[in-house]
Amino acid sequence: MRTPSSPARARRRAGVALLGLAAVLPLLAGCGNTGGLDSAGPTPTAIGPVHLWPERKGAVVPPADPGGAPPEYVQGLPPVTGQDVHSVDPVALVQAELRAHPDTDVGPDGMPPETAAAIRACGREGQAPGACPVLAPYYRDLTGNGKDEVVVGVEFPDRMMSVRVYTADEDGRLNRIMATTQTVISVELAGQDVILRVPSGNPGYELITAWSWDAKQRTMLPAREEIVRVPAVPAVSAQGAP
Structure with missing residues (x-):
């Protein structure tokens, strides 16, 4: 026959149970956050944007004007089959433009005389x-x-370069x-853009x-x-130099 517990003994057992539960709760709280995201605090x-001086009458934007060269058909070359510009010789392309615009020094077709002479000689024996x-x-x-369009580069003296695109x-x-024509650091293709890096x-x-x-102007524009600031070049350490 089981003896009923005294009130004091029951209180002692209840106290032990509470102490055990208190020890387990921090472990459970820690396990629940394992691998989770911690709060970074309130988001600002x-x-x-605030429009300053809204009562001021602003300047009028003039109609769009192509900032690049207007589209121009290249004369003196046979038609391209299937719009495949891969079949076009880029040297023949630039030579055709030279014939159409001889002795041009400025503008989209401008070219130094020595560069023009070298282009005319491209492919000749002895070059x-x-x-x-x-x-x-x-x-x-x-x-x-x-x-595809074709992107053609023509080297000029003094690190200058003519970049041309044809379709x-x-x-x-x-x-x-x-x-x-720019003093070009580099030329890149990014998506459908031609990216030019030049000294500022x-x-x-x-x-x-x-x-x-x-599409409206039917040409490529500097959009x-x-x-940007050029990253500083780290100084070369003299350690280990002879």
Whole structure:
């Protein structure tokens, strides 16, 4: 026969149970947060732009004017089959433009006389290797029509460079949709943009210009520009030098 517990003994058992539960709770709390996200605190309230001097009459934006070269068909080349610019010889392309615009020093077709002479000699017997200023072409769909355009670079003296882009229309005519001459640091293709990096004129900074296709103007325009700081070049340690 089981003896009923006294009130004191019952209180002692209850106290032991509470102490055991108190020891387990921190462990459970810790396990529940394992691998979870910790709060970073309250999020600051977003502050929208504030229009300063709203009563002031602003300047009028003039109508859009192409900032690049107007589109121009290249004369003197046979039509391209299937709008395939891969079949076009980039040297023949630039030579055709030279014939159409001889002795032009400025503008989209401007070219130093020595560069023009070297381009005319491209492919001739006796020309030194690497003497042709027309660089290897690159291909990318820049107009969004599902067909590649061809990007051609022409080296000028003093690190200057002419960057040109050509497309073929449905009739097979080659159309130049971009032409710019800059002192170029580098040229990149990003998506449907041609990115030019050039010195900005401020020491330690460079200008990045993104040329994009404008369907209304039917040409590529400098759509975005950004001045960025050039990362500092780490100094070369003299340790270990002979």
